Amino acid sequence: MIYSTKIRIASALCCATMAAALTGCAVSGTPVAAEPDVRGLETGTYATDRHSYDDTAGSEGALVEGTRMSAAVVPAVRIDPSLSYGRGGTVVPDVERALDFVANVSKPVLENRKFVTGYAALGSDKADPDGQKRPASDATAVTTAVFRFPDAASATLAARELEDVDLAVSPDNRKLASTKYPEAYVHWRPNVPTIGAFLAHKEFVISLFIQRPRADAADLTSWVDKTLGAALTQLGTFTPTPFDKLEDLPIDPERLLARAVVKDRAGLDPDQHSFAVYSPAHLVNNADDQAARQRLVDSTGAEHIALVDGGSITRVRDFAAAQALMNGLIDTAGHYDTLPAPADIPGAKCLQLNNEGDAEQEYKYRCYVPYKRYLGIVSSDQEPDVRQKISAQFALLANSL
Structure with missing residues (x-):
């Protein structure tokens, strides 16, 4: 996995710990009927x-565009239904992070071609072995990263140069050809199933x-073709922000961050x-069961x-969908038991980590509340x-509504 549980959206759509019991106080607002x-x-x-975050991205333009690019990268389960186990989805906001997905010798290429940002999605047909961050040797695993460059000319050069330096890593590397995508650069190492x-x-x-369970060039190339087909289809739905407008990106264009409680x-x-604000694909990428999560995202x-x-x-679509999303997430919450929610919060549900959970990696308490078209989740x-x-x-x- 690329994330610990506390920063995996799959576990609760929540991130870092925020504790400290606080004293109660009255708040302003107009009551609504019922x-x-x-x-x-x-x-x-x-x-x-009611609040709004009106700032633009400024120097964090690459990061904000990277979160937008969660909509540009296809989840593994939509490449092949067998790839149902999510291994994570992450923004690739700079060259150093990009080196997690390409060979370290690629750094000069990324720097020279002015790498902008990116997003990567990982999936497999089975969970990683316990305590491991790599797929089992008999697993099929796919990592799809989409890197952004200033213009098409830079991207074209970057693709060729990334292939060249990757090939040079080992004298055993060999080129392969895709008949479906002849412009793609493809390589493998004979007798290695990647x-x-x-x-x-x-x-x-x-x-x-x-990665595939066996080293078969034809089989591996067919998976490249299948993955590129899905990746290009998804990328075609995405409208990138013009390179010279990244600093002007609003940090909260949908006013969703402003509706979330913060300390x-x-x-x-x-x-x-x-x-950060993401597309629903980010929720799918980080689910242990991507197929079930994709169905939940689609249905709501x-x-x-x-x-x-x-x-x-x-x-989501409406209040019924917010309730359905809440129940679907609770059903896959893992090592949690029900906990009575505050009686004066309509529809709220709470959970408490049980003895099978890991208190070092998971929040001890989590609560959900649906409200009109929104589902709020908090953890502590x-x-x-x-x-x-x-x-x-x-x-x-x-x-806020």
């Missing part, structure tokens, strides 16, 4: 008034690394784990996911805190 008066809820010191490929498409380079609204900067009409420190907001390692947070989340949604 809803509690949110002014009387125990929300601690969490802000619950294959790599690069394909330039407009200002992007699609980078693939595929302190001041000084929040884009962060891929704790202050999930549109965008905003991650904040310790929580998230997801916008302190029960009083999580109860205040879910109350504050309900109040913030009520005051």
Whole structure:
């Protein structure tokens, strides 16, 4: 896996720990019919008034565009239904992070061709062995990374040069050809059941690394063709931000981050784990069961996911869909037992980590609340805190809509 549980969206759509029990206070707001008066809820010191983050990305333009690119990269399960186990999805905001997906000798190429940003999605047909971060030798695993460059000419050169330096890593590497995508650069090492490929498409380079249970050149090449087909189809649905406009990207274009409870609204900067907006594909990439998660995303009409420190907001089709998403996520929550939710928060549900869970890697408490087209999730390692947070989340949604 590329993430620990606490920064995997699959586990709860939540990120880093936020503890400390807080004292209650009244909050402003106008009560809505059939809803509690949110002014009387125990929300601690969490802000619950309508808010907006109006800043643009500035120097973090590459990161914000990288989160947008979660919509540009196909989840593994949509390449082949057998690839149902998510191994993660991540922004690739700089050259150093890109080297996690290509050979280290690729660094000069990425620098010379002015690498901008990217996103990578990983999947397999089975879970990694316990305690391991690599697939089992008998697994089929696919890593699809899409790298952004300033223009098509730079991407075309980058694809060729990335192939050249990758080939030179070992004298045993050999070129292969794709009849379906003859412009793709493909190579493997005979008797090793892996294959790599690069394909330039407009200002992007699609980078693939595929593992199969056996070393068969024809079989591996067929998987390259299948993956490139799915990757190009998905990439074709994405509209990149013009290179000279990255600094002007709004950090919260859908006002989703502003609807999520945070400890302190001041000084929040884009962060891929704790202050970012993603497409629903990011939720699929980080699910242990990508097939089930993709069905849940499709059936609820999930549109965008905003991650904040310790929580998230997801916008879906309607209130029934928000309830369905909540129940679907709870059903796959893992080592958690039910915990009574605050009685004055309509529809809220809470969970508590049980003895089979890992308190070092997973939050001890988690609560969910659906509100109109939104599902809010909060997490904490302190029960009083999580109860205040879910109350504050309900109040913030009520005051924001």
